[in-house]
Amino acid sequence: xxxxxxxxxxxxxxxxxxxxxxxxxxxxxxxxxxxxxxxxxxxxxxxxxxxxxxxxxxxxxxxxxxxxxxxxxxxxxxxxxxxxxxxxxxxxxxxxxxxxxxxxxxxxxxxxxxxxxxxxxxxxxxxxxxxxxxxxxxxxxxxxxxxxxxxxxxxxxxxxxxxxxxxxxxxxxx
Amino acid sequence: xxxxxxxxxxxxxxxxxxxxxxxxxxxxxxxxxxxxxxxxxxxxxxxxxxxxxxxxxxxxxxxxxxxxxxxxxxxxxxxxxxxxxxxxxxxxxxxxxxxxxxxxxxxxxxxxxxxxxxxxxxxxxxxxxxxxxxxxxxxxxxxxxxxxxxxxxxxxxxxxxxxxxxxxxxxxxxxxxxxxxxxxxxxxxxxxxxxxxxxxxxxxxxxxxxxxxxxxxxxxxxxxxxxxxxxxxxxxxxxxxxxxxxxxxxxxxxxxxxxxxxxxxxxx
Numbered sequence: 001x002x003x004x005x006x007x008x009x010x011x012x013x014x015x016x017x018x019x020x021x022x023x024x025x026x027x028x029x030x031x032x033x034x035x036x037x038x039x040x041x042x043x044x045x046x047x048x049x050x051x052x053x054x055x056x057x058x059x060x061x062x063x064x065x066x067x068x069x070x071x072x073x074x075x076x077x078x079x080x081x082x083x084x085x086x087x088x089x090x091x092x093x094x095x096x097x098x099x100x101x102x103x104x105x106x107x108x109x110x111x112x113x114x115x116x117x118x119x120x121x122x123x124x125x126x127x128x129x130x131x132x133x134x135x136x137x138x139x140x141x142x143x144x145x146x147x148x149x150x151x152x153x154x155x156x157x158x159x160x161x162x163x164x165x166x167x168x169x170x171x172x173x174x
Numbered sequence: 175x176x177x178x179x180x181x182x183x184x185x186x187x188x189x190x191x192x193x194x195x196x197x198x199x200x201x202x203x204x205x206x207x208x209x210x211x212x213x214x215x216x217x218x219x220x221x222x223x224x225x226x227x228x229x230x231x232x233x234x235x236x237x238x239x240x241x242x243x244x245x246x247x248x249x250x251x252x253x254x255x256x257x258x259x260x261x262x263x264x265x266x267x268x269x270x271x272x273x274x275x276x277x278x279x280x281x282x283x284x285x286x287x288x289x290x291x292x293x294x295x296x297x298x299x300x301x302x303x304x305x306x307x308x309x310x311x312x313x314x315x316x317x318x319x320x321x322x323x324x325x326x327x328x329x330x331x332x333x334x335x336x337x338x339x340x341x342x343x344x345x346x347x348x349x350x351x352x353x354x355x356x357x358x359x360x361x362x363x364x365x366x367x368x369x370x371x372x373x374x375x376x377x378x379x380x381x382x383x384x385x386x387x388x389x390x391x392x393x394x395x396x397x398x399x400x401x402x403x404x405x406x407x408x409x410x411x412x413x414x415x416x417x418x419x420x421x422x423x424x425x426x427x428x429x430x431x432x433x434x435x436x437x438x439x440x441x442x
Contacts, residue, residue: 005257005258010248023254027264121246
């Protein structure tokens with residue numbers, strides 16, 4: 001469980017955009033995994049099976065949330081514990097701010113683009129698995145991937161105070 | 175001639191393709207490939223030329239640049255040390271009774287129904303609005319039950335008030351019950367008291383017996399000790415030493431007298 005919990009929590013956070021909600025959801029996911037372990041017929045594909053359960057649980061959760069939205073929206077800017085290397089406090093701050101910004105911006109993407117970013121760019125899953133999970137052709141994932149990242153970049157730029165950007169993206173072009 | 179014409183047409187088409195339409199839309203379409211270093215030189219130069227003059231597209235390009243290195247680092251989120259314990263508590267033996275019941279498929283029969291009703295009631299009564307409404311409804315029902323002329327409980331509050339003023343013993347049944355209870359309580363209290371007193375008497379008698387047994391050896395010990403001191407003052411060291419040994423033996427006799435053990439010493 002410890003081996004997979006970080007990834008599941010991150011995925012849940014990517015879907016719901018709120019850390020506390022994501023941790024509760026991750027807990028539910030692990031309980032669900034525990035209860036349905038006997039349905040994992042191929043141990044070699046456990047990772048895929050786990051990701052699929054996680055994705056289904058997150059989508060279910062979002063669907064329920066749409067039907068009965070929370071009383072107030074909590075901004076997704078409370079993430080405190082993302083794993084990363086922290087060379088200097090300034091870099092740490094920039095990196096941490098960017099992470100918050102990314103997760104916040106992901107909530108504003110279309111469902112399919114958000115899932116592609118989550119599953120391909122963040123979780124680095126094989127295209128075939130993503131296509132199977134989302135029930136779309138592999139070609140669609142390929143063609144949408146660039147557009148999804150572009151959409152994310154545009155939303156981040158907007159959130160970051162328009163094209164000016166507040167300095168978070170000013171030095172990092174490669 | 176035709177070849178030359180075809181090459182010119184293709185050149186014009188390519189130039190038109192790369193320069194017509196909205197420049198921003200065209201640049202945005204190429205940005206992912208620019209960031210991934212997958213653009214042909216011509217396109218790269220065109221996009222870079224656009225970025226030099228378009229601030230918005232430049233910021234989007236910069237964002238795409240750092241996104242590429244940041245996104246893989248978001249694959250894991252540390253949920254904190256308590257997370258594992260919480261999940262294990264829910265999936266192993268540390269389940270709450272309600273959860274265990276749910277996982278076991280629920281209790282069946284009347285007991286299960288009562289359990290479910292009980293839990294439902296606990297949840298409901300904790301809601302302030304429900305509690306207030308319930309209290310209001312209960313008061314109305316109580317008033318109706320005790321005030322309606324046809325109610326069998328009519329007059330009960332007055333009777334209750336009388337009982338409270340006169341004490342519970344004024345009720346015949348309650349009075350009998352109180353007498354019976356007092357007898358039982360006194361019986362229960364009296365029994366251990368007698369037992370304790372009997373035991374205490376035994377302790378006192380035992381102490382007295384020990385004291386009696388100790389009288390003689392204690393006198394002997396005092397006598398030997400006095401002799402040892404007097405011999406020592408007269409300078410007779412060997413006689414004093416012998417008296418001290420006798421004192422020690424008497425001390426042993428005192429010890430045995432207290433515990434009631436026999437003297438197994440050999441010799442005189």
